Amino acid sequence: MEKRVINPWTWQNERSYNQAVEVTNVTGTLYVSGQTAINDEGISSTADMKTQLELAIKNLEKVIDAAGYDCKNIVRLNIYTTSTEALWPHFNILQKWVEKKDIKQALTLLEVVSLFETLTVELEATVVK
Numbered sequence: 001m002e003k004r005v006i007n008p009w010t011w012q013n014e015r016s017y018n019q020a021v022e023v024t025n026v027t028g029t030l031y032v033s034g035q036t037a038i039n040d041e042g043i044s045s046t047a048d049m050k051t052q053l054e055l056a057i058k059n060l061e062k063v064i065d066a067a068g069y070d071c072k073n074i075v076r077l078n079i080y081t082t083s084t085e086a087l088w089p090h091f092n093i094l095q096k097w098v099e100k101k102d103i104k105q106a107l108t109l110l111e112v113v114s115l116f117e118t119l120t121v122e123l124e125a126t127v128v129k
Helices: 011-015 049-066 084-100
Strands: 002-006 020-024 029-035 074-081 106-111 121-128
Touching (some): 020 074
Antiparallel strands (some): 074 121
16 A cells, blocks of 8 residues: 655644545555444443543544554544534644554544534544555
8 A cells, every 4th residue: 555645735734634645556445434432331421522532532543453454544534523612722632643643644624513412523534554
């Protein structure tokens, strides 16, 4: 597998994402459903945005690992949140995770009216190998 990052500008570099990622010679593609702050028993969290984001990242990693893929090969990450304003103070948690895992992904952030029950953030990914 080969990845090529496309960034016609430089401003996105400090935000830990890319405008586009071209992938060639892929042997597999994993489409991960939105991962949220739902624990191992299937119970949704009522915790704050920071805690929900941390658990959503943990759950995303767990699914990717269980499928035999590597987080560094996430090529697209979609973030759904009920409040971008509430998410921004904690966005550095996601940025640090992306940098630690050496992820070079295209990213979309969407504010939605609501998510399931009391959830406030959901992460959806496409991973290749």
